[in-house]
Amino acid sequence: MATETPTSGSADGYYDFHDHDDAAHLHALGYQSEFKRDMSPWANFSLGFTYLSPVVGVYTVFAFALATGGPPMIWAFVLAGLGQLMVALIFSEVVAQFPVAGGVYPWARRLWGRKYAWMTGWVYIIALLVTISSVVYGAGPFIASVFGFTPSVDTTIACALGLLVLATIINFMGTSVLAKAAIIGFTAELVGALVVGAWLLIAHREQSITVLFDTFGTEGDSGSYLPAFAAAALIGVYQYYGFEACGDVAEEVKDPGRLIPKAMRQTIYIGGAAATFVCLALVLSVTDIGAVVSGEVTDPVSAVLEEAFGTVGARAVLVIVLLSFLSCAMSLQAAASRLLYSYGRDDMIMGSSLLKKFSPTRHIPPYALVVSAIVPAIIVIGSRVSENAITKIISFATLGMYLGFQMVILAALRARLKGWVPSGKYTLGAWGLPVNIIALVYGVIAMVNMAWPRTPDAAWYDNWIVALSGVIVVAVGLVYMAIHPLHDRSTAPYDDAIPKK
Template sequence: MSTPKPHAQHLEDDVHLSVLGYEDSFKRSMSFWANFALGFTYLSPLVGVYSLFAVALTTGGPPSVWWIVIVACGQLLVSLVFGEIVSQYPIHGGVYPWARRLWGRRYAWMAAWTYIWAMMVTITSVAEFGTGFFASLFDIELNAGISLAIALGFLLVALAINFTGTAWLARIARIGFLAELVGVIGVGLYLLIFERKNSFGVFFDSMGVAGEGSYTPMFFAAAITGLYLFYGFEACGDVAEEVSNPARRIPRAMQLTILVGGVSALFSFVGYVLAAPNLQDIVDGNVADPIPAILEDSLGIVGAKIFLVVALLAFVSCVLSLQAAASRLIFSFARDGMLPGHRWLSKVNPTSMVPNNALIVACTVPALFCVLIFFNENLLVPITSFAILGIYVAFQMVVLAALRQRFKGWKPAGPFSLGAFGMIVNIVALGYGIFAFILLATPGDTGDFLTDYVVHVGLGVVVITGLVYLFAAKPDGNSTAPEGDAIRVAAEIRERTGANRVVAD
């Protein structure tokens, strides 16, 4: 789908922000490419492919690669809807302010509450998955204690970099982006061209994962291959008030994140499958961690070590981007008085111009999850599964709110607009989201209740505790932040565009 052409002019950043009820509190030091790099390193195809490669092949065989294409198309539709929203509302926090301005404070509170916890456990899972790379690079034998120390190290390094300000966040994000390109596209192309041991026909061969039964259930079970990969693009909007010309740049950055991330993930996944010398053993589940073995066989010991260095850069950058995005969401939530300790959480460091206290929370909570995993390593996969479902719930709450406003007459007023196609794209994006819910919420069939329903239990705990706090403490009553004003704001932006300072594209 071609990207709609933006309007010729739009409001200057400070004027646009004043229309939305806020004043500039941050340095707008993030360029388009830095914003794109932030979203890309959060999405991180290297992290996603490495983390779930073995699961994908043992569950659905090589055809599981098609989920990368399917989910990329679905999430591209979601990113187009988000693009129209952030173009009208280029403010910190992403999902939370979007849901509030499109629906209301209580609705937004639940969306943000779910999203915050999903982000916290996503940070945890990325830090934990990265421990294997660190240990392999330095030939360290992993155990629970060493894994905890490495994961906490990732979190603290990311916190230290984030404390320095947006400029260093942008620099490290760009380094991480380059590492991702080398690690996924570069290595993937090399494996495809020089180390191919299997034919392309394997992507239409289930290789016996279904036994004598139907392959369809196994294919749908492998959907996590793509579903885990394609979120993170929304992080481009989480830092909107630190981006120059965000109303025009952020929508394009989100869409580019999906497109480049999808191509990168395909090159990586396809390259590993075709270069695997023992593909049937991997599909049969006889190789617990197949990617290092494939790399060592194809690149040699030295080449594999170089790849580990690149991968570590990507993991650190991913944790950094996740932590930054989570802190801006917490700041946005607290700025409107919607969280306990909101005055402390909404403080911005006058020197670095970043929300230090929110960053501390975005580091501490994942660190506590890492401690829980230290005592029970079996928690890692369940919390990762919860993160995916929680993110998709929050996303689709925004998509639903946007559709509701369209039916009430909302026509997005930012410089990025889908025009007449907006309603159609919004409806199809919601349909895709419902399809993803069904895939993610389908219980397993191991016979163990906790294993099969842990995602439902986790989401239930988050939703119930959120509702209890919402109706007992009434945080929405402490806030005077505007809500449900999409139609009014759109009208004011159109009026101001003709009367106030504008920026030509």
């Protein structure tokens, strides 16, 4: 499907890829990087993997998904994985041609223009900051289990803030430390996913494989399982983003046009397989699935681990799980800070003078990192006023991520129809257009599913909270663009993917 043929060109984005001088390539794209290319291909993949985080994704949403859709919810991993693979393939084409730090914002800038890129980056950065809060908040109950105290709203918030501080400290240590921490996190993920999963299947299997087709009555009085499955599919939809983080740090990797597309695909393949395996092991190890569906058992993950490993063993496993949460938050922060730095470097937003500041000793954007810590902390603290905060936070974060993704996919499709021919080291060739269309269709369906109201007995604003929050974020962005139109003054390159006639 894909090819890696070099093409030539000039500073409009087309470059002679026979020359592997990354600095010269970046200069041809209009930038001079301050980052050090200290991140190995292995570390780049680990960053994307720990951002996607099979353990965090599954452990955070497993109870909700199993209670809502029963064991067949596991098939959401397959559907979402195929859909997001199409997205990753298109992203691979774009980053191969434009390996610039910041991810979706600079990609949209080169494919479409400044205003479109500003809104794409705005939606994505808000979702990214909310996702950081969802990860550290989701770690709260597991921290309580490790240290043996009963989780409450206040203790969950305190634990979340502690984890956020630790992730920020690691990021402030620089790219090389970040890379090492990502590899450690990847190792913890593998232990948490493969070793624990295998032990559960071998020594604590309680269910037959046929249970994966048993809905346990989650279809309710309607007689149709589709609504229940669509709601439970949040576990699959929430799982498959993170691969784009490989491209967010494009200026910290050698030969990014070749290595980042490979890391993105590996993140989808390996991360998806690991997540599905973790979910399978947990489903087959739950003693009483009916009790989970009825709401009698609200924390099936901790219950399974304690039954399988005992109190001490379960705590040891949860320590590994917490390492996964930490590495995930750390990777998310790294991605967010690079996007904010990219905004600042292009003078696109208020505070650009601070966001674009760079530490010459640690080779990180310090003020961008501070923002990526403070905003999630505010969201975590604000969650105190909401019931079921984690589900709402995850739902909006996922919608925002998908919206940001699909804005890039739409920009790529528009550019392709206007004559853009991807010219990086990774291209899909003739498959590019159909894959682009499939990626867009999948993303739209996924976003409609996420925003669909499912709590008719709740207040209207609670029932429509996901769609409403998305509208508010876009509206605030539009108002900001009208009041403070810095994007129109930015002189950095833009709209150069499409050949000029």
